Amino acid sequence: MQIRQEMGLKRKNRTERIKIKKNKEILGVMWVFTLLFLCMSGYITAYSVTHKQELINNSYNGRQQILIAQNSRGRIFSADGQVLARTGEDEEGKEKREYPYQNLFSHVVGYASNGRMGVEAQANYYLIQSNAPLSQKAALDVRGEKYPGDDVYTTLQVDLQQVASNALGIYQGAVIVTEPSTGRILAMVSKPDFNPEEIADIWEELIEDKESSILLNRATQGLYPPGSTFKIVTALEYMRENPDTWQNYSYNCTGSIQRGEDRIQCYHGSVHGGVGFERSFAKSCNTSFANIGLSLDRKAFADTLDQLLFGRELPVVFPAGISRVEVGEETSDSDMMQISIGQGTTSITPLELNMITCAIANGGVLAEPYLIDSVQSSSGNTIKAFSPENYGKLMEEGEADALKELMRQVVETGTASRLKDLSYTAAGKTGSAEYGTVKGESHAWFTGFAPVEDPEVCVTIIIEGAGAGGDYAVPIAKRIFDAYFGV
């Protein structure tokens, strides 16, 4: 230890204060540990804040039971303030979950006994908390009653849900209606449906019947062959590979195309004759698209598919299926022909097709689909509000605009002509996806949006085994658009 004695120092006061030269190594160790503890404090805070919901929903967490015992489960509302789920009492005064619309919201709102599903599962954390005012809690304490749980407001609209459900009728299938600029889900129907109030009674039956898919939300988890709706993706890839010349594409459709053993035919044996790119798309010419598919670079195609979220988890907080397309360097010509027209082993969820359509309507930017708008205490104070979030670009704006124009032509001159000449303009793509081994049986698809100039609403429809998309799915889209625009 060295001493530095200050010479000629002037002391202002007489008290002697002494500063001692401190051991540097010890102070170094002190700062290292202090830093370590700051890191640990930061970690603890970050971990418990970001994992709070996940942890409370864990079935090993007994604290959930305490909340359930303390608070009565909150209500679920539609965007227009209708009660979709509430806690009532049965004849014996026991708590009972009520769903005023019975079957209408069966999959999307879900159920809360025998496990949980839908919004009941997704918003469980909020529904079992209570942010009721203290005065109310105190009063309930005196009466020995439970606190009211927080209410969840969804983005769902009862009228659109009703129209979509009625339009689907007795068919099996799914409908999703969303707002492309925000990702708000306005309606989500899956059929066959069930009455969530009766879930406890039908549970055994549903579980025993391995074939039954009633509990499956087809809109988010159903995996279907996309059929001709996939031509949107094929078209996008062709435009990307031929940015300057794709408009000059021409092909002579003779009703079929052959590669080796494999043969692709146009739907119902149509012959389209000489077609350009736009007309191939509008008329949904399989032969021409198989021809386009053969010209595509497999590697680049795989990249585009990845960008469009095929084979990936979708950016949504509720359970959703993973769509898949198998394209790689070694994909055979025959498979490429099948893939280009959305057949073969390709499968897609209605949700993902809806998201791609929304991105096209929204200038290439995908807004993440969401169902929960806000959480409010029983007295109406907003506890948490969810705002739209952009996932990012699925495609460039120019590409989205070109696809928009192609989809407009489908309505103007192609397979969705039932949407032509209405008080609003619509655009979209139909599909008739063959499934199984029986030739001619097909799922009817439509995905599209309106109005074309400034898209406000986007619908995706699948009807299982109905037939041609243009004949079965497009009329449903029209009824939903009509309801939305109040026609």
Place this chain on the structure above:
Amino acid sequence: MVVYISEFSKYIIAVLMVLYTYESFAVFRYDNESRRNGIYTRQNILMFAFHFICFLVICFETGDITYLLFYAFQQIILYAAVVLCKMLYPKSNRLVMNNMCMLLSVGFVILTRLDMNKAVKQFVIVTGSLVAALIIPFFVHKFKFLKNLKWIYGMVGIGALSVVMILGQTTYGSKLSYSIAGITFQPSEFVKILFVFFVASALYDAAGFFEVFTTAVVAAAHVITLVISKDLGSALIFFIAYVLMVFVATRNYFYLLAGISGGAAAAYIAYQVFAHVQVRVQAWKDPWSVIDSAGYQITQSLFGISSGGWFGLGLCQGTPGSIPFVEADFIFSAIAEELGLLFAICLILVCVSSFMMFMIIAASLQDGFYRLVTFGLGITYIFQVFLTIGGGTKFIPLTGVTLPLISYGGSSVLTTLVMFAIVEGMHIIQEEEKEQLRKSLRKRKKRTAYIQRTIEDQEEAEYRDADPAGDGFEEEE
């Protein structure tokens, strides 16, 4: 009524704790105890207010007034400790004392809430330990021969640990304790202090390769004995204390590097060889996959911490009882659940504040032995805090050590109180060193004045560089 009290008290408790924590760092703005008096008084008010409100809430929540009686006893003991320490040792460090009492009262509150019987037991032990702790600074100060007992420290330490290894009772897979006349001891706690004294007395006057090597052999004996007893947490504490003490004694970065790489290699080998180490690491990496077995404690602990939010669920409102061994190994999680994240983070900071004061006392001490002892005790303390909080929050693998002064456990709380008392003794020694320095400075100033008159400015500068006194002090203006 109760709902109002439990709701508002949450915020009041958090605010008191935040203010207390602020004061415990504000202390470091001043270099002199006498200027910190205002801060210390405010700290005393805050800690007693905290203690009182917590017990009031417990009374309301449980509807049992007897808790207030228990509170009164605690309050008397803690108040007496603060006052007596100030009276008996005017040169003691009051931050160390205040933080000690604050941590003790947090421990009393949470233990009372978790298990009244254990809280009463703990209270009896704390009372006895405080009496002992009040005498210790005197002995530390007077007994100059403490630095000559290195082989006694070493041998007693290894002996005590070996007895546990051979005869000890197995508690959940680890041999930690043995009983004499119905009282269960956990010797690894007390041996920590002996070990620090051993290393300090062995290295304080000469820290060449030979001394480092011989102490390394003894240190290794301690650590290996603990590893065989499966007391991994204590083994780590001994190891880190040894490596850092050698570093400070030698001021040689080579030993630090060698120690850390040696430790890493040993940890890797232990991981490969011992199944129970692998289980711990697995439960740390992904507790969710082993939630039914090895991951159960840690996941329950995480549930507890996260369910509290910033202000906690309120005392008696959570279910910390779902965490196995909550009152010993996971008390931090119980605190976070009921008193909130903000409180828990402040608690960590109060521990850090105590540690920083230990280190500053150590760094200021001129006597090599005392310096090393204070440093070693500080490291053992803070590293144990790190192991238990880090382990309970999935920051590091779980080792199962107690949170000093807060967790239930007689050996642990007695040892920590003794450690804090020794540091108080060290602070008194340091104050006296300062006193000595003042005297010598006064003498020197007379000399300086003379020299100034007689020597040219140039020569004065040379005088400064030559540093004739060489006693390591510098004067502040």
